[in-house]
Amino acid sequence: MVETKTVTFNKPIVKGSVKVPGDKSISHRAIMLGSIAEGRTRIKGFLDGDDCLRTIEIFKRLGVSIERSGTDVLITSPGIKKWVTPTEELYAGNSGTTARLMLGILSGSAVTSTLTGDASLSKRPMKRVITPLQSMGASISGDEEGDFLPLTIVGSMLEGIDYKMPVASAQVKSAILFAGLNAKGETVVRESAVSRDHTERMLQQFGAELLKDGNTVRIQGGQALSGTDVIVPGDISSAAFFMAAAAMIKDSEVIFRNVGLNPTRTGIIEVLRQMGAEVEILEHNGEKGEYYGVVKVAHSRLEGIEISGDIIPTLIDELPIIALLATQATGTTVIKDAAELRVKETDRIAAVTDELTKLGAKVEATEDGMIIEGPTPLLGGEMKSYGDHRIGMMAAIAALVSVGPIHIEDPSCIAISYPNFFDHLSQLVQARSEE
Template sequence: MAEVRLNYKKPTLHGNITVPGDKSISHRSIMFGSIAEGRTTVSGFLLGDDCLSTIDCFRKLGVEIELDGTNVEINSNGMGNWKEPIDVLYTGNSGTTTRLMLGLLAGSKIHSILNGDASIGKRPMKRVITPLREMGAQITGRMDGQYTPLAIKGSPLSAIEYTMPVASAQVKSAILLAGLQAEGNTIIHEKDVSRDHTERMLRQFGAEVIVEDGTVSYKGGQTLQATHVDVPGDISSAAFFLVAGAMAEDSEITLHNVGLNPTRTGIIDVLTAMGANMEIIVDNEEAAEPTGTIMIRTSDLEGVQINGDLIPRLIDEIPIIALLATKANGTTVIRDAAELKVKETDRITAVVDELKKLGANIEATDDGMIIHGGSELQGASLKTYGDHRIGMMGAIASLVSNGAVELDDPDCIAVSYPTFFEDIQKIIK
């Protein structure tokens, strides 16, 4: 799709949506199914570009993976039987694929090269490579391995005890996946708890993992057992419609099968603190990943402070939260979010610049932003920066703006939500 012009003229929003599968869990389902011996099945898989990049990488390693809509079948002979790839393992725009595969490949028996698109080439890899090298990994690359492309020569690994300098599920997961092949007990200490999908899936595939007081530990050499993974709807995708329902006039949206992992529900906490008219019914609290139904209605919202240990639980939702804050009463302050600068783009700068074009009263800070609410948003031509979350923020802004909103690269949204514009149309009344 070329540049798109959205002119919805402030509609009311009503209806039901089932958002696509969780991106983080979809990635990991392919990875764990490829590690385990036997037949793993996956339902609800996200058919986004990022997750398809993960499938492509493992096919190049010799793993048999079949897609049937959102169902996936993975047949693997186990990690020890992966084949050395002839081609570069291309990870596209996916930071999760790139960083987690570094952990997996570090202790393998093969030599491989990882590379991604231009955006991945700018994202920091040293934060992953430093602990992996402490474990004995042999990884080389541009600027001493700070950036892709990266070459990995599989080698024997030793477990480490590591304190995370920043909250990052990708870094934590890379260490845990390397620890599967390491000798000894891998121990990771987190100051602020990051999303825990890897720990949950390790257990689901039969590994023994201990999580206690911000510390994750487990013994290397454990064998994973093939199983079935049911991927819930992605709360990061649901967040865009939660915000739309809260902002748009005379609206009510119901979202089904939304993942409610406590390490991901910061957006729910913020909406609650702002006074959103919202109801949540937990459907399956005891599952590997809890799910629920969320109903959101037009709300009278108040500005809030967002900082500290809440940030890792909503880091991907900050762009859409910033848009929400423009319609709240009072001021919203977001702090401790410097991690936004090293996402698909510098999301602090991108969010502030694009919302200003719409007429928002917003300013950037070193580690976040300050949004003064009560803005009457206008139409504008927006840049997506090739970042799916900035693109979706702009599209949702068009629902509450006085004029048309133009997006320069709507195709980038397919990374995490291929049916995004179709779902918007479903609820416009």
């Protein structure tokens, strides 16, 4: 029987401060690079969500020692060249980041392994990663012409390539760079728009030399990495849900502490400002290449805008909550150039359109985005999460502006990226004083 959670509020306001969990993308990469590198790596602020824990379990099966105490992680690795061949399949669960990046890492290793995932991940296409890796000489095979998990990877020496990416994707870029780290010669990745650059920053933190020139990244193969210390800032993609809540609910104001401010991830801040929300960066710091700080978001009258082009890769995971935000803005919001949403944990364009329409929102799905008319009052009702953490959190935030309770099907998926989401929600929501 599928679990259902009822979320209901009576004319709430959202106030206070919050420190969201560690960044999921950075947590994955810290485990991966700490395991590729030789020696000890200490991680602070690790996201102990389901996806990142899958990444840890995979490297344990490859012979890497990983000890975890809450959000602190200690990795002791012999280095990629001394990994052991796993005796069991490597299970990525629902984590597309784990699966796609591991394809690049395992292709350049010395082990043979089979990578699997849950039913949802097994339907997500891997061809976009496999094609460039195979051009480097990677041996990757499976059913359905090798487009879906499970996939068997026979690690081998690869050859560097010069690859022009058809779509900006941090996962594909990272897989190629990881493979290029253990390939002969130079590997070059060219993007049409800059996607998340956590991999490039962290490779340098672990001692790799690479060259970034606009939308092009170059890395020489044969480089050895050394263990280091990594501090993971709060995940701005998780903070985005409470940022949207503060922006669209009258009299609301939330301060976000230690939240990541990597320039390739701050599209949500730009969109909130364009729509009219009050957003102020109170502190801005740098920690070994990753930026973080303190951000305040407060309510203001919101206007519909067009969201398209180069900004899309910087907020691809935030688009579900932006769509909800747009239902409360005046005028039309158009989201374009976001076809990537169709190959996430679910088809997020279809899922967001269907679920918000159930509540009475005016949302039209397009091939590469959505058109949202606002403002529209939202009704309560049943909302499916589709096992997608971003859709589940969007449904919970919708309860803040709906006239009735929201019943969320399968809310447990939210633990993938935000294990204490409902605790933070209850801490931030306050009853409105009688006017």
